[in-house]
Amino acid sequence: MRIVVVGLGVLGASAARALARAGASVTVLERTGPLAGTTGTTFAWVNSHGKDPRSYHDLNVAGMEEHAALARSGKGQLAWFHRTGNLEWAEDEAGAERLARSVARLRDRDYPVEWITPRAARDLVPDLRVPDGVRDIAYYPSEGYVLPPLLLAALWGEARDAGAELRCPAEVVGITEGRGGVRVALADGDELRADAVVLATGRWSEAVTALAGRRVPMASPDVAGSATVGFLGWTTPVAARIDRVLTTPRLNVRPDGGGRLVVQGLDLDAHADPAERPDPDGEHARTLLARLADLIEGTRGARLESLRVGQRSLPADGHPVCGFLGDSSRVYVMVTHSGITLGPLLGKLAAREVVDGRPSELLADFRPQRWEGVDPAELPPLRPARFAGQQ
Template sequence: MKIAVIGLGVLGAAAARALALAGSEVTVFERTAPLAGTSGTSFAWTNSHSKDPRSYHDLNVAGMAEHAELAKSGADWLVRNGNLEWAQDAAGAERLAASVAELTGRDYPVEWITPDRARELVPDLRVPGEVRDIAFYPTEGHVFPALLVARLWGEAREHGAELRCPAEVLAVSEADGRARVELAGGAADFDAVVVATGRWTETLTAAAGYRVPMADPDAAGSATVGLLGYTRPLATRLDRVLTTPDLNVRPDGAGRLIVQGLDLDAHADPAAPPSAGGDHARTLCSRLNDLLAGTEGASLESLRVGQRAIPADGLTVAGFLGDSGRIYALATHSGITLGPLLGRLAAQEVLTGTPADALADFRPQRLIGRSGLPPLEPARFAGQQ
């Protein structure tokens, strides 16, 4: 089959790889550059926290397993050595205990450890004196998105996939039993098209006549936006994810860290990105010093406003837009965790027409044409983002 994939973030690269491995003739259209959208500004934590309903939790667990399976043949993009989380007040402790109990009931790997055990895992960790119990999630981890896309797209390319970039797709449509991709310089027909355009999903699906509403990616202080700080190299020992009341942190390679304070996201505005030397940056660096020894004098190389790609009801979209089986849409807030899995399942459905049971609750038909959906609540506690 001759298949077009629109977008070369994690989802597009994963779909292109799976389609190419199955023998399809794959053409990827990317407007600006690989990773130019949400995939390039992500905390990139693989997990299944606060993922409800249960089918969404299970989908994310399967996404984590897909990463592990892919990693059997080498995994420079994936670090899978756990996440540490604690609470600092009574309300937080109650919320964390409830979350751990729910995850335990779902057979999700989690255990309570002591601060001493936490410092064995992270030698430079500074645990507040009042903290006695720390949740450890051993199967969670983090991803280096550029390396993941390099792996996925590299294998797609080795199996014949071609990239057209820069190439802005103006519309997709169904015509004469084919899927048509319209560009400024003309149009091309394919057997099917996979739309993997992240926060631009609504515009392109509307042009196809099947508008899938997305949460506004430009709304300041909303659930879709968040601040991500990227530090200069630091002499601190951290090799895993930390999700704490004031700061989320993960390694970003070569001694650099990515830092995130969810309460500060209320000030995130894509139209007015903050300075890497401003008040928000200083706050993040101060919190980092409270959390990890060896971060004295930390500063940020950049402070970015991430714009999340979130379908309007907060859940993943995966499926054909119409009955013809020509235009397939992928959109999700959990693109890093779910990317390799969704790419494989989308390829399966496009090429065989056989529905994947895991995607039954996430079809775009639940959202197509809907309007007036309530705004999503911003993430303010670890696990909600």
């Protein structure tokens, strides 16, 4: 089969890898460059922490296991997946009740979680400063984080090894289905013919699916303070002992290699605006760094090398969209907010569906056909993540 993949983020690279390894002739079209979309600006927390309904939770659990399997299979690759666990706590009564409900629900689903003491938490993260009054900390040992550039390098490298080719820059301006396959028109006037097209275009999915005469409604990634936007800061190298994810009431933190940390304050996201480049020495940066110093010993004096506004890929109802557009089995779309957690799995499942025609039961609730006859304007607005564990 000749297959065109549009987009070279984690989903596109994963699909290209799986398709090429299945024997397809794969060409990837990327408009700007690898990591140009959400894959390059993400907290990259691998989890199934607050994922509802149950089918979404189960899909993310399978995604976590696919990460582990992929990491075990890699040879001679830099470590991109770190399954070192996540710590979370609450600092007020309302937060404690939310966390207790979440832990109970996850335990009912047999998701690994346990209550530990602050002392046990400091054994896991020696430089952790647990606020006074916190007695119970939720520990999720099966969660972890990804270093996105290294994950993309692993996926795309194996795709190239299997014969996949990249055209970049290449902007798609038309997708036309016919009896003999699909024609993909490019902005430079060139045209590619393929048996199938896989769209992995993230927050641009609504516009790109419209080129194929269909529409996957997306929450706008450009609305300031909305569910789709948020600040992410990358620190200078710090002399602190932390190798795990922390999701706390005032700050989320994960390592990013080389002594650097990624920091996120969900309450600050109300001020995030994609139209304004945040100042890495400005007010929000100072707030993030002050919270970091309160949370982790050895981080006082750190600076932010970068402060960015991330733009999430959110379908209009908040849940993934994975499957063929229409009945022709020619144009396949996959887009999800949980792109890092689900990327390796969705690429593998998409390849099976495209090449072998084997539908995945895991994706049954996430088909694009659910939008037929639905007016997205009638859906309730997506709620921004403002509390630890929500995103």
